[in-house]
Amino acid sequence: MSIKHGLLALLDQGPRYGYQLRSEFESRTGSTWPLNVGQVYTTLGRLDRDGLVAPDGEDDEGHVFYRITEPGRAELRAWFDAPVSRTNPPRDELAIKLAMAVAVPGIDIGTVVQGQRAHTLRALQDYTRLKTRAAEDDMAWQLVLESLIFHAEAEVRWLDHCETRLARRAAERAPAPAVEQPVPPRRRGARR
Amino acid sequence: MSIKHGLLALLDQGPRYGYQLRSEFESRTGSTWPLNVGQVYTTLGRLDRDGLVAPDGEDDEGHVFYRITEPGRAELRAWFDAPVSRTNPPRDELAIKLAMAVAVPGIDIGTVVQGQRAHTLRALQDYTRLKTRAAEDDMAWQLVLESLIFHAEAEVRWLDHCETRLARRAAERAPAPAVEQPVPPRRRGARR
DNA sequence: AGTATATGTATACCCGGTATACTCATCACG
DNA sequence: CGTGATGAGTATACCGGGTATACATATACT
Missing domain, CATH: 1.10.10.10 (Winged helix-like DNA-binding domain superfamily/Winged helix DNA-binding domain)
Known part of the structure; x- marks a missing residue:
């Protein structure tokens, strides 16, 4: 919209x-x-x-x-x-990716997090560089840039947070690794 | 995707x-x-x-x-x-709204910012409430929730930032205002 | 003269989001 | 016992956003 x-x-x-x-x-x-x-x-x-x-x-x-x-x-x-609804926030591909990654065996979440972190940091540097160049009277552009910066910073912080969480989980799992099988929904007849 | x-x-x-x-x-x-x-x-x-x-x-x-x-x-x-591209970030409706608002005469940006701030704060409270209820072993859901929280916090901070910027601009534009509108006291924080 | 580039309008196509149709099974209730 | 609500399950219609591209004209560079 x-x-x-x-x-x-x-x-x-x-x-x-x-x-x-x-x-x-x-x-x-x-x-x-x-x-x-x-x-x-x-x-x-x-x-x-x-x-x-x-x-x-x-x-x-x-x-x-x-x-x-x-x-x-x-x-x-x-x-x-009317405020922009943040009760049904738009799908965040990164969040979905990590939510999927924690359950998919055979992929190293740490690597995913690190790769994303580096990428987001680069984007953040681009934004700050643009900010130094932005015309001082162009308020709209400055606000947009700062929005991008604030969100990129939040993303980096979240990625770091994910890493500590995952490390903690790994430490807990190492002694007694327990894998839970996904339980499909109850099966009831579906034949037409 | x-x-x-x-x-x-x-x-x-x-x-x-x-x-x-x-x-x-x-x-x-x-x-x-x-x-x-x-x-x-x-x-x-x-x-x-x-x-x-x-x-x-x-x-x-x-x-x-x-x-x-x-x-x-x-x-x-x-x-x-491959990392999720943050060089072409998805359109942020709120940022666009404020970028437009700064140039459209006849609308009070302060009101827009305040309305959004209240709404986002409410969403933030919902998230933190959900977080206390989240199952401790449901890592994916927790990470997603924390992503939402981090981004909502960033949004609130950005909105506050916008307000100070806009206030500064208003001060520059009207160097000698006869009567200042009283600004209601800011409530910061409200986190877990 | 020819080619690249900017301006300008318009359409085709894909994907995501939402609503809805339709069927079959289970369960609650009078 | 019949009926209606609900949930499981598959499928399609429609809309809006995103991208590419067609097509035309004017300007500028070589």
């Missing part, structure tokens, strides 16, 4: 055309999340279909403009008013 | 059928990311199409089993070996 509302926020500042929306979206988020142009046009189509934006004619250069409608403004307002 | 590989990881431990895969996937991630059954079947179809799994017959109760293939094992191994 972030693209839809992001475009609405931009259109709230005046009519725009597709390519322009992409440029502005990316300059706001500092090219962190490169926005495929195709998504702009498909999203504009859906917004138009839902009555949140409306075509606003073409200029002499052939740019197809859109403007926000009143329902669109209401939708935008609602987006800003 | 996490579903695809998650299913491969489960199938690596022996043939399974669709419904069973959903149950095990959810028990691993502790029901954080409820997995719609439909996705299991469509994903299994794609995995079959790509030769990473193969049908493994039905049992007497009509369960349609799948098993992992050699290419499937290679794919799984590659997934574990």
